[in-house]
Amino acid sequence: MDYATDRKPRLALMGEFSVGKSTLTNLLLGAAPLPTQVTATRLPPVWLRHGTGPAMRLDEVGEPHRMELSELSQISPDTTRLVQLEMESEMLELCDLIDLPGISDPNMPTDLWHSLMEEVDLVVWCTHATQAWRQSEAAAWEAVQKKTVGPNLLLVTQIDKLTSQRDRDRVMARVESETAGLFASRHAISLTQAITAGENEEAWINSGAANFTNDLIDALLSCALSYAGAGPSDEPCRNPTPPDTTRPTEQISAVSPRRVKNRIGERLRTRPITPGFDTPVLRDMGLVPAGERS
Amino acid sequence: MSEQQTTDDRSDIRATDLPSNLRSGLEPLKGLASKIAVLDEALDALSGLGNENTGRAVAKMRKSLNAFEPSVTMLGQVKAGKTALVNALAGWSDLLPSDVNPWTSVVTSLHLIPGNEPIETSARFQFMTEGEWDRLLEKGGRIGELADRAGAENELQKIRQQVLDMREKSRRRLGRKFELLLGQSHEYSFFDKNMVERYICLGDDFNDLPGDDPDAVDDTPDGSDEQGRFADITKTADLYLNSKTLPLRLCLRDTPGVNDTFMMREQVTIQAVRDSRTCVVVLSAHQALTSVDMGLIRLISNLDGRDVIIFVNRIDELADPARAIPEIEASIQQTLRDHQGPEGARILFGSAYWANRALSGRLQNMAQASADALLAWAAAKLGPGCGDLPVADMVWELSGLPALYHAISERIAEDVGAAQITKVASTAVTLAGSLQAAEAITIRSAEDSAGASASMNMYDIRAELAEIAKYHLQILQNDFDVLIGEHHQRADRVHTNFIQRATHSLIAHLEKNGEDEVWEYSPTGLRILLRSAYNVFGSRAQLAAQKSYEAAVGDLAMLYSRAFGPAVEGIEIAVPSAPDIPAPVVLGQAIALDFRDGWWAAWWRRTRGYNAFAKQFQTLISAETLDFMTQLKTVQTGEIRDQAMATLKDFLEQQCDILGSLSTSTTAQSGDVQELFYGATETQRRKKLQNTMETLSRYAA
Numbered sequence: 001m002d003y004a005t006d007r008k009p010r011l012a013l014m015g016e017f018s019v020g021k022s023t024l025t026n027l028l029l030g031a032a033p034l035p036t037q038v039t040a041t042r043l044p045p046v047w048l049r050h051g052t053g054p055a056m057r058l059d060e061v062g063e064p065h066r067m068e069l070s071e072l073s074q075i076s077p078d079t080t081r082l083v084q085l086e087m088e089s090e091m092l093e094l095c096d097l098i099d100l101p102g103i104s105d106p107n108m109p110t111d112l113w114h115s116l117m118e119e120v121d122l123v124v125w126c127t128h129a130t131q132a133w134r135q136s137e138a139a140a141w142e143a144v145q146k147k148t149v150g151p152n153l154l155l156v157t158q159i160d161k162l163t164s165q166r167d168r169d170r171v172m173a174r175v176e177s178e179t180a181g182l183f184a185s186r187h188a189i190s191l192t193q194a195i196t197a198g199e200n201e202e203a204w205i206n207s208g209a210a211n212f213t214n215d216l217i218d219a220l221l222s223c224a225l226s227y228a229g230a231g232p233s234d235e236p237c238r239n240p241t242p243p244d245t246t247r248p249t250e251q252i253s254a255v256s257p258r259r260v261k262n263r264i265g266e267r268l269r270t271r272p273i274t275p276g277f278d279t280p281v282l283r284d285m286g287l288v289p290a291g292e293r294s
Numbered sequence: 295m296s297e298q299q300t301t302d303d304r305s306d307i308r309a310t311d312l313p314s315n316l317r318s319g320l321e322p323l324k325g326l327a328s329k330i331a332v333l334d335e336a337l338d339a340l341s342g343l344g345n346e347n348t349g350r351a352v353a354k355m356r357k358s359l360n361a362f363e364p365s366v367t368m369l370g371q372v373k374a375g376k377t378a379l380v381n382a383l384a385g386w387s388d389l390l391p392s393d394v395n396p397w398t399s400v401v402t403s404l405h406l407i408p409g410n411e412p413i414e415t416s417a418r419f420q421f422m423t424e425g426e427w428d429r430l431l432e433k434g435g436r437i438g439e440l441a442d443r444a445g446a447e448n449e450l451q452k453i454r455q456q457v458l459d460m461r462e463k464s465r466r467r468l469g470r471k472f473e474l475l476l477g478q479s480h481e482y483s484f485f486d487k488n489m490v491e492r493y494i495c496l497g498d499d500f501n502d503l504p505g506d507d508p509d510a511v512d513d514t515p516d517g518s519d520e521q522g523r524f525a526d527i528t529k530t531a532d533l534y535l536n537s538k539t540l541p542l543r544l545c546l547r548d549t550p551g552v553n554d555t556f557m558m559r560e561q562v563t564i565q566a567v568r569d570s571r572t573c574v575v576v577l578s579a580h581q582a583l584t585s586v587d588m589g590l591i592r593l594i595s596n597l598d599g600r601d602v603i604i605f606v607n608r609i610d611e612l613a614d615p616a617r618a619i620p621e622i623e624a625s626i627q628q629t630l631r632d633h634q635g636p637e638g639a640r641i642l643f644g645s646a647y648w649a650n651r652a653l654s655g656r657l658q659n660m661a662q663a664s665a666d667a668l669l670a671w672a673a674a675k676l677g678p679g680c681g682d683l684p685v686a687d688m689v690w691e692l693s694g695l696p697a698l699y700h701a702i703s704e705r706i707a708e709d710v711g712a713a714q715i716t717k718v719a720s721t722a723v724t725l726a727g728s729l730q731a732a733e734a735i736t737i738r739s740a741e742d743s744a745g746a747s748a749s750m751n752m753y754d755i756r757a758e759l760a761e762i763a764k765y766h767l768q769i770l771q772n773d774f775d776v777l778i779g780e781h782h783q784r785a786d787r788v789h790t791n792f793i794q795r796a797t798h799s800l801i802a803h804l805e806k807n808g809e810d811e812v813w814e815y816s817p818t819g820l821r822i823l824l825r826s827a828y829n830v831f832g833s834r835a836q837l838a839a840q841k842s843y844e845a846a847v848g849d850l851a852m853l854y855s856r857a858f859g860p861a862v863e864g865i866e867i868a869v870p871s872a873p874d875i876p877a878p879v880v881l882g883q884a885i886a887l888d889f890r891d892g893w894w895a896a897w898w899r900r901t902r903g904y905n906a907f908a909k910q911f912q913t914l915i916s917a918e919t920l921d922f923m924t925q926l927k928t929v930q931t932g933e934i935r936d937q938a939m940a941t942l943k944d945f946l947e948q949q950c951d952i953l954g955s956l957s958t959s960t961t962a963q964s965g966d967v968q969e970l971f972y973g974a975t976e977t978q979r980r981k982k983l984q985n986t987m988e989t990l991s992r993y994a995a
Contacts, residue, residue: 028681039625041584051396102387104584106633130394130611131373131578134553135560136586158580161611167394174395192613254298 008049008230009223010119011077011216014144016040016137017102020157024126025099028216029089030080035073040105044077045116046098051086058082064150077101078111095220106135114116117147121223124216125152129168129188131157133175141182151219155212160190184219187212313652313690316385316539319638319699321966322707327541329715329993334359336989337722343983344729355718362707362714363405365545367566369594370576371586372396372551372559375607378547378646379576380404382695385539391491399496400528401566403547406537417485418532418805419493419524423477426529444818452950458554464526477529485533490588496525496556537946544706554585567593567879572705574603574698579612583629591635593882603701605694610664611670611692616674619643641727642696642702668692719993720871721948726987728952755857757769759953760855763946766846773838774935778927781831785927790929792820793915797908803908820919821881828926831876832934839872839938846942850949870945873937880925 013021017040027034030050035041044057055067057080067075067083077084091097098120100113124158125141127133156175162168172188186242193207204210317324326347334356341352366383368376384404391397407413411929466895482489537544549566567573573594577587594602604626612618621639635869651657660668671692683691690696704970796815801988848871 009320015583016584038580038612104586106583106585106588106629128580130580131371133555134372134586135555135557136553136584138555158664162394171394171609242947 001231003169006231009121009220012098012100012116012250013125013126014100014123015102015157016128016134017105017108019102019126019128020191021099021102021126022122023038023195024155024157024189025097027191027194028091028097028213029086030091031089032085033069033072034099039286040102040107042077042105043072043075043099043101043106044080044083045101045113046083046085046099048087048089048092048099050088050092050096052088053086056084057085057179058084061246068110077108077228081112083118094217094224103140117144117157120281121154122151122219123148124155125183126155126157127175128161128163129156132171135179135266138178144181145182149223151222152182153212153219154183154186156186156188157191159188159208185215187215299529312655313686314451315683315690315696318691319696320539320703321701322700326707326715327702328710329711330359330362330542332989333715333719333722333993336986338979339982339986340722340726340729343979343986345727347726347954348729351948351951352722355721356950359718361543362711363543363545364710365403365547365570366400366574366702366706367547367549368574369549369563369567369590371578371584372554373487374549374551374576374578376576377548377648377700378757379574379605379607380546380652382646382693383546383699384535385537385653385656386535387488387561388739389533389535390548391487391495396551396556397495397558397563398548398550399556399559400494400550401524402531402533402548402564404548405534406533406544407541408537408540408542408956410536410538411985413534413536415481415483416534417482418479419481419528420477420479420530420532421477421524422529423526433497438627444533444837445498456558458559458903460526464524467523470528472527475524477615480524485506485683490526490531490533492523493528494525494531496499508946512779521645529705545601552590570594571710572603572702574605577604577606577626578609579606579618579622583626584607588629588633588635591630593879602636603698603705604639604641605698606643607640607646609643609876610667611696612667613663614790615643615667615671619671642697642701644692644698646695648689649693649695651955652686652693655686657685657689687715709964715993719990722895722946723987723994724988726953729983742912752761755853757952758853759850759950762846762849763943764947765861766842766849767939767942770839770842770939771935773842774835774938777834777838778931778935780826781931782831782927784827785824788820788823789919791922792817793912796818796915797912809907811882824926825878825881826908828878828881829875831931834876835931835938836872837906839941840869842938843869843872843942845944846946870941873934873941875934878926878932880922881931906974947950 013024017022020036022034022036022041022043022290025034025046026036027050033048034046034169036041055069055072056064057067057075058064059079060081062081064084069085072083098116099106100116123144127137154175156172158167164172172186176186183287187208189208189212191207193203194209194242197203324470337356337359339358343348345350366381373394375392377390377398381387381389383394384406389404390402433585479738480493490693547566549563549569552560552563554560575591575594576585591604593603606619606622606626609615609619623643626641631638645664645666645668651660668689672688675692676688775950799815800813803811807813926990
């Protein structure tokens with residue numbers, strides 16, 4: 001696949017550390033390439049794109065090196081500026097996914113993601129339900145938002161830690177009020193429930209994942225449209241080595257359910273995203289509901 | 295319903311459910327309490343051995359001993375669970391209201407008093423003064439100041455808007471009462487939940503959810519306004535209540551969270567750190583030690599680098615506490631080490647949620663995830679022998695509250711507790727010494743009634759004592775003027791030097807890297823140098839005070855000797871100890887250079903051109919450091935001087951009292967000395983005095 005001409009929207013997952021960004025990445029991919037743990041995951045930014053090429057890392061000076069996926073947990077942000085992974089995930093047919101290191105981690109330099117922000121189109125900002133939307137987030141978002149073209153989403157994670165519906169409503173009401181005008185939409189999700197939902201449709205809906213992924217896909221589609229017709233982009237992280245087809249993606253262990261994948265599949269089954277889409281066609285296909293956000 | 299009844303009703307109803315190990319962890323505090331009891335007994339004995347003057351002095355000491363109330367302040371980010379933890383420590387699970395959204399906007403002090411004695415005033419709410427309001431409006435707190443100087447117009451505007459909105463809202467709600475209330479305080483002989491909410495809960499504006507408040511009463515026309523009615527103008531809240539478990543008075547202080555988007559809360563809390571000796575930083579287990587927590591810990595350890603207690607709350611929300619806790623602990627330790635955090639900081643884990651469940655006897659219907667976590671933690675933490683414990687006791691133990699109480703108690707006993715005992719005991723030793731001296735005078739007049747020692751009359755002695763006092767106070771004042779002047783010069787030199795070096799580095803950076811790369815310069819050097827300047831001042835100040843005290847005591851000894859002759863020979867007058875030098879807390883204050891992201895980068899981006907950089911940088915840093923330079927140069931040094939002067943003045947006044955005792959002894963008892971000297975009662979009295987003196991000396995050491 002030629003990255004230079006096929007410029008997909010780039011979706012960044014951001015937020016404070018330990019709010020579940022890596023878990024969310026794994027959920028969206030329907031696979032678990034990223035390590036998750038109870039303390040901060042100290043990885044450099046991870047850029048995931050569709051393909052079967054080998055895992056690469058860019059060192060401090062931007063020199064690419066091949067790496068094994070199993071080495072991921074040993075990668076230090078001190079010596080690696082960026083990790084590039086290729087996977088055959090349906091989500092990645094729709095967009096490139098960039099998992100950024102969490103903010104407010106005293107052990108991570110803050111400039112790690114500043115330079116990458118220029119490459120990002122839209123952001124899902126994750127915030128932990130029990131301590132949602134603190135000043136450190138509000139201040140960081142103020143700086144980040146300008147660099148995006150949106151539509152950006154706010155995702156309140158671990159909503160299951162709030163046990164009553166009233167509490168959830170109150171937190172969401174406050175977050176809604178405090179972030180008015182800052183995000184295109186806001187969602188609450190229980191990542192634990194979403195991951196364990198299996199084929200249980202009701203559990204998937206109850207976890208908040210259904211609404212969130214629907215909105216996210218709409219956002220990505222609208223973003224893809226704005227890129228339609230754009231010239232070759234200045235892809236900064238082009239993979240210098242040809243895709244290595246001998247490396248099977250199966251080594252990335254699958255997590256159940258592959259619901260995100262299914263959902264994207266439903267929407268994309270008949271048409272892959274390519275430049276040249278126009279709105280009426282999409283609307284006819286039912287891919288963008290009429291009157292939907294832009 | 296009075297507060298008294300509330301506690302009693304509650305304990306009666308739930309007596310059977312309550313954990314029986316609520317005193318677990320309080321042992322060090324109990325040890326301190328028994329020491330205080332022994333000391334108090336000795337004071338009581340002393341009071342009966344002297345005259346009226348002695349009685350008055352002892353009464354004062356006992357009052358100060360009984361009023362001793364160490365305080366513990368809970369600090370942490372917004373929604374870390376500070377309020378729930380304070381409630382659990384107070385043994386009353388729903389005492390202070392807590393909510394899923396930030397509510398606490400006032401520093402709330404819970405004064406726990408052992409026993410069942412009725413409390414006169416149960417609640418006191420202090421409102422802000424006009425000046426404090428104006429300051430909020432003009433400056434918008436410290437972060438507002440930061441924003442203003444860096445030109446982050448939006449942020450300052452935001453804070454201003456927050457403050458204006460808040461003021462407008464309370465003005466609307468309170469009408470013309472608004473102006474009248476400022477600076478006032480409200481006191482009550484009881485309190486209940488609604489009252490507390492009215493004063494300290496700055497409720498949110500999102501109350502329009504259907505069926506939001508099930509407790510809302512319909513008879514108030516503006517029911518939603520009732521809650522938090524005074525909260526936005528309340529400065530502090532003090533609640534007084536009895537505790538059945540504590541051996542000593544204890545004040546638990548709950549603070550608004552830091553890192554709240556309502557930035558005034560952070561400001562309120564940072565102010566509270568300055569008044570607190572013992573601080574507990576409360577973290578939420580899901581996110582170990584953020585940069586904001588780290589800043590808070592630095593601020594506190596600057597206050598007292600010895601020991602910071604970190605309580606990682608909400609372990610009930612961990613899926614597998616047994617596996618996660620060691621991992622979180624290692625991560626926190628590592629971060630503290632990597633960032634020069636305080637050494638040997640205590641890190642404790644627990645769950646205020648579990649503790650409050652145990653306290654309220656609601657162990658059955660816990661949230662499933664929380665119950666699972668509890669079982670997993672129990673399996674890992676409790677040995678096989680624990681199966682016999684009642685469930686409530688086990689949960690209380692696992693909640694981490696006993697361990698937290700132990701850490702707090704230990705800290706109090708070693709630190710403020712020990713200091714309080716030594717202080718009172720030393721004063722008492724001096725007083726007891728004067729009684730012995732008075733006795734010696736009596737003996738002297740008995741042996742030689744013609745005694746030539748009356749060469750000075752009382753009037754002369756007093757005049758000379760006044761002269762000595764005046765002289766030494768003046769000398770000490772002069773010494774301090776010189777010391778403070780030198781300190782100013784030293785601090786200013788360090789400051790100028792730092793700005794010069796930083797500016798050079800800035801220009802070098804610009805020449806080398808241009809304007810696009812953000813330049814960083816650590817203010818650590820400035821802090822170290824200022825701290826050492828302050829320490830130099832501190833030790834010189836102590837030396838000067840000590841010298842002055844010794845000289846004063848020397849002169850007094852001469853005076854006594856001339857006035858009373860050999861009768862006072864061998865009597866020791868204790869030299870007061872020089873004041874402690876408080877830690878330069880103010881150095882912990884964050885300045886522009888500490889902010890590695892956010893507005894520093896924004897400032898950088900906004901500034902263009904080499905000259906502009908250097909000039910604006912100098913202005914910025916001068917303005918940034920103005921507050922702590924003033925604090926360090928003028929405020930803290932002034933406080934040390936005042937304390938040193940006060941110690942000398944108190945000491946001299948005490949000597950005046952002693953002189954009073956000496957003179958009454960000679961005149962009143964010279965008549966029937968024989969009887970006095972040989973009488974059985976007197977012998978016993980002297981023996982008693984000797985014993986008391988020994989007890990007191992043991993504690994004074």
